[in-house]
Amino acid sequence: MHFWRLNQPDYASDYADTFINGDLEHPFSLPGVHCERCGQTWSGSTILPYELPIQLHALNSLKDHRPISGSEHVNLRSSILKALQAAGAPLTELQVGAIFQPGYLDVPSRPEADFLWSGMGSVVVSQRIRDALVDSAINGCVLVPVVPRRIGKRRATLPPPVPSNGEPEALLAEIGPILDPLKVPPYYELVVTAESRQPPGAELEAVCDLCGRETYDDSARQLVMEPEMWNGDDVFFLRTTLWIIVTDSVKTLLERLRPTNLAFTPM
Numbered sequence: 001m002h003f004w005r006l007n008q009p010d011y012a013s014d015y016a017d018t019f020i021n022g023d024l025e026h027p028f029s030l031p032g033v034h035c036e037r038c039g040q041t042w043s044g045s046t047i048l049p050y051e052l053p054i055q056l057h058a059l060n061s062l063k064d065h066r067p068i069s070g071s072e073h074v075n076l077r078s079s080i081l082k083a084l085q086a087a088g089a090p091l092t093e094l095q096v097g098a099i100f101q102p103g104y105l106d107v108p109s110r111p112e113a114d115f116l117w118s119g120m121g122s123v124v125v126s127q128r129i130r131d132a133l134v135d136s137a138i139n140g141c142v143l144v145p146v147v148p149r150r151i152g153k154r155r156a157t158l159p160p161p162v163p164s165n166g167e168p169e170a171l172l173a174e175i176g177p178i179l180d181p182l183k184v185p186p187y188y189e190l191v192v193t194a195e196s197r198q199p200p201g202a203e204l205e206a207v208c209d210l211c212g213r214e215t216y217d218d219s220a221r222q223l224v225m226e227p228e229m230w231n232g233d234d235v236f237f238l239r240t241t242l243w244i245i246v247t248d249s250v251k252t253l254l255e256r257l258r259p260t261n262l263a264f265t266p267m
Contacts, residue, residue: 114126
């Protein structure tokens, strides 16, 4: 069994990267935590395939992301979890910093690629990639529609413009003529829901019993994917990272489609 990391290809510049991929924003997420038990201030980055119930949209703690105490976080997670379960989400726990749907897509150019590397911890894919993964019953991920918000009309194959302040991120603030969202082809966020076992050298040293923070020796961690780390999923994260890993069968499935804006890195 071989494993492959899904990766974005090399671009001619950071401008091209931003121009092609844009940004996927999730407005609602659990805040970080300043834990009174372990003394750490931290947050997670787990993206969930579930939409935040509309009655919770007004909660400032799910929008401003400022860390709260460990005990406050336990109570907040409990109340949010109950609301999600009542809405039908099959969840039994929530992690610090958990990110909710919907996701809003902003791209300075007209999206045409099969893969858009628009955020951390997930990737946006075209309708045909989504259909192939769903039809093949690929597990370890959920495909969730994204909401096109500000989409440029210019072709992504053109040389990207240079924004007024010279920073690639400013391309998002200076999107030119906007394409009608109804003319944007459907795109889906590939939300990864599975992960491998702990990589070598990253054995857990402690887990805070209040906030759940895991401690391991980062300097000893080996970023490899060995067969004994596999939990049987087709798509998954390399644990302790946001690297999206797939099996040989998924790589073969995708390669048959000749996908654009995608590179495979052997693990």
